[in-house]
Each structure stands twice: as C-alpha cells, then as structure tokens.
Amino acid sequence: MKKTAYITGGSKGIGLGIAEALLKDGVNVAITARTQNDLNEAEKHLKTIGDAEVLVIKSDVRNLADEENAIQQVVDKWGQLDYCIANAGVGKFSSIDEMSEEDWNAVIDINVTGVFNTVKSAIPALKKSKGYIFTIASLAGTNYFEKGAAYNASKFAIVGFSQAIMLDLRSYDIKVTTIMPGSVATYFNGHTPTAADAWKIQPEDIGQMVVDLVHMNPRTLPSKVEVRPAVPPSARK
Template sequence: MAGNPFTSRSLRNRVVLITGAARGIGAGLAERFAARGAKVALLGLEPEELAAVARRIGPDAAWWEADVTSWQDLEKAVAEVVQRWGGIDVVVANAGIASTGFVRSVDPVAFEKVIEVNLLGVWRTFRVAMPHVIERKGYLLAISSLAAIAHAPGMANYAASKAAVEAFCNSLRAELRHLGVRVGVAHPTWIGTDLVTSADRHPVFGKMRGRMPAFLGKTYPLEVALDHLERGTLRRARTIHVPRWVGAMKLLRSLLPPLIEIGSGRTGVAQADAEAMRDIATRGARESAVVGPGARAALEKSDQAG
C-alpha cells in the first residue's frame, strides 16, 4: 500500500492512529473508522477506558498508553503500530484538555498543561508519525475548536492553544502538499463530551457558560461531531466545521474580540471573578481549575513525573 494516495472514500485496511481515544470524539471516531474496515490505533492516558474501546471494536483495534507530550511514549507507540500493521495512513490528533479560570488567579500548572497537551501534543504526534504518513501519502487531522475563533473569558489558555493549532496546521499544509499529504483542522463547537459536561458542572464557569448567547453556548450531541469529522476525514478536508455555522464565524473573526468584551457584562465576568477567588480559597487553585477526566489524568501524570 506504500505510495498509494489516500483518495478513496473507503478506509478498508487503512491504518488510523487516534490520540485522546479513550473517550468522546476519539473513541467515537475509532468505532466509526473500524466499522469502515480500518485498523485503529488508540492512544491515550486512561488504560481501562482505552481497553474498553478496543474490546468494543474487536481485532481491528489495539491500544497504547501514551502521553502526547512525551516523545518517548509517542515514538514507542508509533513504532509498535507500524510493526503491527505495516504503516500509518491517517493521524487524528484529538488529545486535548481544558482548565478553567481567570488569568490572574488560575493555577499556573493547570494553565500551562493545557497549552502543552493541546499544542505541543499535536506537534509531537504529527512529527513522530509524519514519516509513515508521507510514505502513504496520507492525511493529518488536528482537532482545534470554535475557541480558536471566539475567545471567551476564563478560557485564555484553551483559546490560545486551539488558535495556535489552527495556525500550525495552515503552515504545515503548505509544507506537505508537494509530498501528497493533506492536512486538516477541525473546529467543533461545544460537544456533549465528558470535558463539556464537566465544565457545565463547574460552580463558577458553568454559570458563565449558561449566560452565553444561545447559538454560541448550545451543546451539540456527540454524533453530530462524529458525522462531520467522519465525512471530512473521508474527503481529506482542509477544514471541518462542527456544525457548519462555525465556518461563517471565521468571516467575523476580527469583530469578535470587541463583541465578546462588550458582552462580558452580560455573561457576568465581574461576578464570576469574585466567585472564582472564593472557589479557589475553598477548594484550592488546582481543583478549581481542573475540567474533565482528561485534564485530571494529564495533571496526575505530570505530578508523577515531577
């Protein structure tokens, strides 16, 4: 299969590597691609969850516990994937975490870990897998976010990391085009994953999100995201917007920062700032910042390494 462009709508016998594959979008895409005949390599930090996904899929799936910020973990996993299945056709850099908090008071470790996982994790995943994807003239897809376009208060690190992922992919796309590799970036809005449901339960920032304009704050079912991402991968799309109106937001990108600033009163930023300080005093800065099981697993991994 080496050297054959990935142009068919079929994924049969293609090898797809997915990071952040233990839950949500990563797990859902793995199941979708396997149903189309792909061999799926599941990478993540939660071995029990990864094993459960692999069991649901069957013999066309295998999992590796791997931290996307670790060169050693990625190199070992990629080498074993290639040894098992002969190469890699598609990489979905889906691993991503979030923390929440205002810049003046958020836990510094949690803040920086989001940027490390969301941005450096994409770069490291792509860099390690790239020789194999080039050999197969394959496809690299990074999961960015609506947050790359609309930068909400309380999400400075997440927005910065996702905007950087978009910029990284735009540069990389031009670099790899002559080699037959296509690079895509996806921008989902709020999707019903563990990350989003955990954010909604946050005692301070869940209330802020509830005050967002309806179309910006609406949570879409996971299946909506999977439908768009599956179709986009089959097309080797350069951009995937979930849902499509997210693409229109790009046309308004220069207008959004002042509009968000004006709307900060409506979303209760001043009140939330005071509540955040009280929450930190009660629960501690780290616990107040953590959103979702992925972030907790990533921070625990960092604590163990330290």
C-alpha cells in the first residue's frame, strides 16, 4: 500500500517541491492552499509526475475546522495518513514602530497557529500509522534580523513547538523534524525566482531532504535540520 502525505501551502515553492519529490517516490500526495486557481494549476502539474495519486483541498490553516476537514478527506480517500508537512507560511517585514497589528496577526496566525491547527488535526491518523510530522521553519528561527520581529517570533516559536511535540509524540512512534532553510528560490514575499537565484536552495532540494529523512532508519531522528546555501554571494571571493 502506498504511503500518503498531506502538505499545507503545497501549490507553490517549498510545498510544491516537497510534493514533487514525494510523488516521484511513489507517495500519494494531498496539497492545500487558500486559492482554488493555485490548486488547479498545481494539480495539473503534479498529475504529470509518477503514478501516485494527487488530491487538492482548499483550506485555510488559520481555521482548525478547515484542517480537520482536510485531514479527514485524506483519510477518507486513502484510508491513512503517513506524513504531515506543515509548510504554509507568510512573511511581513517592517520595523516594530511601523508594523501594523494586521501584519503581526497575519504572521502569527498563519505561521504559528496554522502549524498548530495542522499538526493537531493530523495526530489521530498519525498515531495509527506511526507517522512523521515535518514543520518548515527557517534559519530566521535561530538568527534574528532587523525588521524581522514578526517573522522571527513566528519561526522561533515553530522551532520550539516542534522540538516540544517531538518529545510529546515519540512514545507513539511518531517522528517530528523541523527543517530550517535559509535563502530559497521561491515566490515568497512577492519575489519571482530568476536565473540570478541559482545560488539559493531550490524547492526540490528541500523535497529531496524530506524523502531522504522518511527513508532513514527509524531508530534515528534528525529532529532539527538547518539548511543553507553552500556558497552565498557574500562568501564568494
């Protein structure tokens, strides 16, 4: 029986890269996004990869009921959930004296509460499958920077949350890893990837990492993985 994966924010960027890698590995993949058009475009692309199945679900991670419904759709379709990848995230960057309450709430609600909602909804199914949770944090979860108050706070929170639930859930044979990428060539924060981004981590690199981790001997758990570009422009001589 094929393994199954659930990926939030899976229509673009890192989420899409993980979906592609898992499909190539023979895993049935469900992705979510808040926009149906994005899901439709991603579905067309993903269905050209491998022979595993693809399910797209419109869900807002800020809403626990949405996530519970999305997980139930996965279980109803495939009978199980093996991998949960809490990837959906947003970035708002400004000095604290200029930051709006709206921007602060958006970052915390999606990046922190959204991860809680996804993980909380998936736990009953993952207990049955002895599954694997991945949270996508950031090097911003260990390295703070100017104009990053909201984003830093959210990613520091996800790192702490992930390490704590790893301890909560290991008695059920559920594994938890948080992946902390540095610069990734994605559409994050309105950026459009170009050839100039070749030095950055690519979404497929994170996808390959997830595949490698799920195939690691189950006695071993890399619980926190920092990932950075090998040679950023600032390091070139």
